[in-house]
Amino acid sequence: GSFAAKVVTSSAASLNLDAAGTIYVFTGSSATTWSLPAIAGITDRTYVIKNRGSATITLDANSTEQLYSTSAVNTYDVNSGESVWISNDGTYWIVY
Numbered sequence: 001g002s003f004a005a006k007v008v009t010s011s012a013a014s015l016n017l018d019a020a021g022t023i024y025v026f027t028g029s030s031a032t033t034w035s036l037p038a039i040a041g042i043t044d045r046t047y048v049i050k051n052r053g054s055a056t057i058t059l060d061a062n063s064t065e066q067l068y069s070t071s072a073v074n075t076y077d078v079n080s081g082e083s084v085w086i087s088n089d090g091t092y093w094i095v096y
Contacts, residue, residue, distance in 0.1 A: 005023050006021050008021045008023070009025045009027055010028070011026070011029075011032075013033075014033050015032065015033075015035070017037060022048065023047070023048045024050070026049075026078075028055060029053060029054045029055055031057075033058045033060050034059055036061055036067075036086075039065055039088050039092075043089070046085060047087075051079060053080060057078040058075050060074070060075050067094075069095040
């Protein structure tokens with residue numbers, strides 16, 4: 001079946017991901033930083049991020065929180081053409 005999801009498209013130099021957004025698409029040509037919301041209060045949230053722009057998206061964890069791909073980091077880069085899923089497990093933003 002299908003499901004309904006909010007899609008946000010942006011070419012802005014920075015963006016704060018909100019707790020309601022599900023799918024984010026970058027369309028810009030200059031590097032951007034996207035800030036994740038705080039983990040508290042939105043456990044089990046998943047975002048899909050697609051970089052269809054020509055510059056890098058830097059995902060920035062909130063404050064002292066971290067993202068986890070192969071290790072815990074404060075930022076994670078999504079290069080042009082790439083896409084990632086990230087989900088909140090209550091401790092980290094897990095990058096898939």
